[in-house]
Amino acid sequence: MYAEVAGFYARQMRRLDEGDAEGWAATFTEDGVCRLSTRPEPMRGRAALAAGARTAAAAIPAGERRRHMTGMFEIEARPGGILHVRANTVVYATGAGGEARVHQVCGCTDTLVRGPGGELLVKDRRIDVDGA
């Protein structure tokens, strides 16, 4: 289960880093919710999630590359096949000149469920951005 969960986050975050907003939104359930401590309203549903990812990508300065690292998983199996996952994510930013820095540090509290093919999907995510 650890391997499956860790692989899920790697794939999901890599889609964000590659600018695949739709592919990222597809890792949530149809009615999936993402609550960011930096936004007053949660994003609800894949269309809103994809739009949110596109807006975030558009706000990245030209030439800057972002990359997510997620880890520190605490995974708890709950009744009904639900997984409750706590994780930390660090987002790195590298400018066109190669200078790298920490962009953002956050904690994730997720409810994962199984999709129709048995695959993991995020039903509910809360992201607590440090310093916000």
Added chain:
Amino acid sequence: MYAEVAGFYARQMRRLDEGDAEGWAATFTEDGVCRLSTRPEPMRGRAALAAGARTAAAAIPAGERRRHMTGMFEIEARPGGILHVRANTVVYATGAGGEARVHQVCGCTDTLVRGPGGELLVKDRRIDVDGA
């Protein structure tokens, strides 16, 4: 075993990040030792460990949030149910204004044993802080 060890470090470090000094100390054996390359004397026993964690927390500037990421586990099972673990830890700091940075990078060399309920506990930890 990998999953158990990785989950142990996630839980343990998260207690530090949440300011739970006693909860963190409780992840060591009663006579657990923590040797920091930045301190002349090791901390011995849970009371000293908790006091050390409280002192470290008190030294964090107001409004600054710290978060640990531990990874790069090399796990070796030794006779007597002992686990010898090498790991790296990066501590991030985020100020109240949201500016994030690397606070500290270190290597961990741990001896883990089983507690009365079969849970993992640190018997001996050596932390080598880079640049110190």
Added chain:
Amino acid sequence: MYAEVAGFYARQMRRLDEGDAEGWAATFTEDGVCRLSTRPEPMRGRAALAAGARTAAAAIPAGERRRHMTGMFEIEARPGGILHVRANTVVYATGAGGEARVHQVCGCTDTLVRGPGGELLVKDRRIDVDGA
């Protein structure tokens, strides 16, 4: 498999951080290739790999400590016992005065095979350094 792969990267990168260029090169096949987005020519074979690692180590400023963190593994088993692995690596640098920073962020795309003793070895690695 996840545990084996994660442990392989931990051991391999730690050799680099400890300045063990030959030990690092030995985690590649005899004819192993490492392609860096920052170098026009790939390094081919263990002698060239070890020489490349020594050159990189010699370029580190005096008193600076580097440490790698690799994670975000996506592992795919392919026919013939080959593992295709995607991963992210962040390299941290800490100066003699203790000031730590992100040195480099990169993505790794690796082909791993089994050596004579069944151990994992890198047959082909591509490193995409962000901002380069």
